[in-house]
Each structure stands twice: as C-alpha cells, then as structure tokens.
Amino acid sequence: MKKILFLIISVFLLIYAVYFAGVYYLSFSEGTRSGELIKFSKKGVVFKTHEGEISQGISGAQIFSFSVEDGQTEVIQKLDDYQGKYVKLTYKERYGTFPWLGDTKYFITDAKLESSPHFNKD
Numbered sequence: 001m002k003k004i005l006f007l008i009i010s011v012f013l014l015i016y017a018v019y020f021a022g023v024y025y026l027s028f029s030e031g032t033r034s035g036e037l038i039k040f041s042k043k044g045v046v047f048k049t050h051e052g053e054i055s056q057g058i059s060g061a062q063i064f065s066f067s068v069e070d071g072q073t074e075v076i077q078k079l080d081d082y083q084g085k086y087v088k089l090t091y092k093e094r095y096g097t098f099p100w101l102g103d104t105k106y107f108i109t110d111a112k113l114e115s116s117p118h119f120n121k122d
Contacts, residue, residue, distance in 0.1 A: 020098075027092040028105070033064050034088045034114055040079045047100040050076055052108075054087065066091060067102025078111040086116040 035054035
C-alpha cells in the first residue's frame with residue numbers, strides 16, 4: 001500500500017514539475033509591438049509584479065497589456081524612463097503564467113524609443 005501511495009504522489013509531482021517547466025520556459029510566440037507607453041507600475045498585494053500598457057491607436061482603442069519579470073532590471077528602468085513616449089517592445093508570449101511572474105502572458109524582453117507615426121515631422 002505504501003509503494004502505491006508513493007508512486008501516485010511521485011507521478012503527481014512529476015506532472016506538476018513538467019507543467020511548471022512548460023509554462024515557464026516554453027514560449028507560444030515572440031514578437032514586437034509599438035505604441036505609446038501609457039502605464040507602467042509595480043502592483044500586487046502578496047506578489048509584487050511589474051505591469052504596463054501601451055496604446056496602439058490614436059484614440060487608445062487598442063490596449064496591449066504586458067508584464068516584466070523582476071530579473072529584467074534594465075528593461076524596468078527603460079520603461080520607467082519612457083513613460084508617456086512612443087516605444088517598441090520586444091516580447092515573448094507564454095502558454096500561461098503564475099501569480100508571482102505577472103498578470104499577463106506577455107513578458108517584455110526589450111524596450112526601445114521609437115518615433116511616433118502619428119506625429120511625423122516631414
């Protein structure tokens with residue numbers, strides 16, 4: 001009976017470990033998005049995460065919400081500096097997330113300033 005119980009618990013732990021590794025390490029897609037950085041903050045009650053939004057339209061009709069991992073200190077500093085400016089974000093989309101990683105499945109890996117297509121000075 002003890003062997004069967006040990007085997008069942010081991011199988012559940014293995015399944016959980018594979019699920020956790022898959023969600024954390026596998027990316028569903030990678031890409032870039034551009035828009036005006038309208039929000040970037042550190043929020044949460046139990047788990048403090050870095051969350052932000054960019055507006056991808058003139059009237060803010062399309063909002064892209066994203067998260068930044070704590071280890072990405074350079075990206076966090078850039079986003080703090082770029083508040084209110086037009087940015088190009090490089091991201092990876094995961095299959096899921098955990099509360100201590102962020103609210104969204106989109107995790108920013110780089111941020112650059114861009115010139116806005118809405119206010120060209122031609």
